[in-house]
Amino acid sequence: MRGPRGGYHPSVKEAENQLAKLTESALRRYSMIEEGDRILVAVSGGKDSTSLAYDLAAKRRWWPARYEIRALHIATDFCSCCKKTALFDLLASWGIEALSIDVPVIGRLKPGRSMNCYWCSTQRRTELILYAMAEGFNKIALGHHLDDIVETLMMNMLYKGQVSGMLPVLKYGKYPVSVIRPLALCEERQVIAFAEEKGFRSAACTCPYGRDSKRREVRERLASLTGGSSRLKRNLFDSMSNVNGEYLP
Numbered sequence: 001m002r003g004p005r006g007g008y009h010p011s012v013k014e015a016e017n018q019l020a021k022l023t024e025s026a027l028r029r030y031s032m033i034e035e036g037d038r039i040l041v042a043v044s045g046g047k048d049s050t051s052l053a054y055d056l057a058a059k060r061r062w063w064p065a066r067y068e069i070r071a072l073h074i075a076t077d078f079c080s081c082c083k084k085t086a087l088f089d090l091l092a093s094w095g096i097e098a099l100s101i102d103v104p105v106i107g108r109l110k111p112g113r114s115m116n117c118y119w120c121s122t123q124r125r126t127e128l129i130l131y132a133m134a135e136g137f138n139k140i141a142l143g144h145h146l147d148d149i150v151e152t153l154m155m156n157m158l159y160k161g162q163v164s165g166m167l168p169v170l171k172y173g174k175y176p177v178s179v180i181r182p183l184a185l186c187e188e189r190q191v192i193a194f195a196e197e198k199g200f201r202s203a204a205c206t207c208p209y210g211r212d213s214k215r216r217e218v219r220e221r222l223a224s225l226t227g228g229s230s231r232l233k234r235n236l237f238d239s240m241s242n243v244n245g246e247y248l249p
Ligand code: SF4
Pocket: 079, 116, 117, 118, 120, 121, 205, 207, 208, 209, 210, 211
């Protein structure tokens, strides 16, 4: 199908099938869901987590292992862009119970410290884990996609001098909770196509603190390195599980 700007645009069904197949591959490849899992889906109101919630709700109807899902929205003391009521209505229409908790991310800063993405993510992740443990959820589903994972790999190599990424399944040693990333094999453009076709892309994050982040810079470097090629991005992703130690110092 041709889009308004002349490029190829998948139909709703094509975009949905594409996303559903890639999440199915990730769920199977990394054994993300087991019988009786109680999964807490972190929802921000953005395209990634909304698409993730939709997909997990749809798969609940036929996935071989039975699982339960609930959505949790973390409202910070600086973000007012999310359209929570509309998001919760959407989630309810897919049969997902949703709750919101307030986390004073800035209010928790120690004197003299300034706000940054690392602090924000750590505070929100801690609240997700605490909520999951208190409510008996054993998994937390996050909406990170393949581009996020490859960006993290590049950030760690460039700024930490370390080869490490973001795991599709992360088991915490000290908590009875794991993190799963069912969108790990989906490229951002595929999530955007799906979310746009479904009409739930509007609540984009307008956070003022993320504008100059290193991630933004790495995203631009990566775009020029790969030219946006899916094959090259997927090769970078695959390289994380295809390490030839004989040729590394
Ligand atoms: S961009 Fe804003 S909301 Fe996102 S992690 Fe950074 S500070 Fe938090």
